[in-house]
Amino acid sequence: MPNRNLNKPLLLLGAIALLFPYFLCGQSAPQWQFDHYDGSVGLAHDYVLCLYQDSRQILWAGPYRGLQAWDGYQFNQFNLLGKEAFTNTVVYAITEDREGNLWFGTEAGLNFYHVRTGAIRQYFHDPEDPSSLSHNHIRALVFDSQGYLWVGTYGGGLNRWDPATDQFSRYRATLPSTHINVLLVTP
Template identity: 40%
Template sequence: MLAAFGVGHAVLYCVGSAQAAQVHTYRIGGGLSQSNVITVLQDRRGFMWFGTWDGLNRYDGYKMSVYRNDPNDSSSLSDNHILQLLEDSAGNIWVATADGGLNRFDRERDRFVHYRSNNRDPGSISDNSITSLCQWRRRLPVGGNAVRRPQQNELTYG
């Protein structure tokens, strides 16, 4: 599956070896949460993930699901401004946000686990604005706007 983006919409090209290409265009009114797509990820299950300024969108090949912050639901996305997406070697989807820290998507429960900066917790990430993600072995180094505790700028998981 290939993805292309234009102003105000996402276009998904589903390419098969013996089939004609199918083109799906998604706009705000058709399921996409917002017109500014900042980051894109195709996971190992084939889902397409789109991070926007107004939430996270998952396309399963048939429909778009939108995940947003709900202040009354502690398991919802921590912030609607998505900056980075990453799938680690264990298949976890990580979501970096502009002001809500880091989120790990729990596929089994369809919810998010949050990792936020906390000055009283030396094991927490150093900043809630996460601008970069990468995986190194079983660690997830994160980059942000302010690095107060460089030794805590990675999570060890698994």
């Protein structure tokens, strides 16, 4: 004699499995909207090399030969050629440190921008100084949980900047390539 108590859960499970697609049909898929930004809304160039949203919710864009900040309403041009100029106007990478200051990697060096004072500090490769950057063409920047800045270069491998000593350590020999385009810190 079959066990009727065992058949009831199987019948219920079968009914749920058959009705599940019906319930899914009633759900609407999320609608994604993409806005296209170009020169008509103030973007300096259609070719954008990097994007970064800082802790103040400003979206920094590195269009070819420039740097712009999107405040949610408009693009504001950031003067890279002012009194305290950047090392170069082609920005490939942007990141932010714990104090909210910004770091910009260009094709000709690394730039530190102190947000409150507007001061800019530049870092370059010096062939005579092993604690300088290994290469000036910066492609990737990321801070780790200990506050070290990791710098990926195009041709010089990986560098780590130590905020306590203001010096770089180079990691070239242990890498399969000296061209670092992307860096990601995992938890």
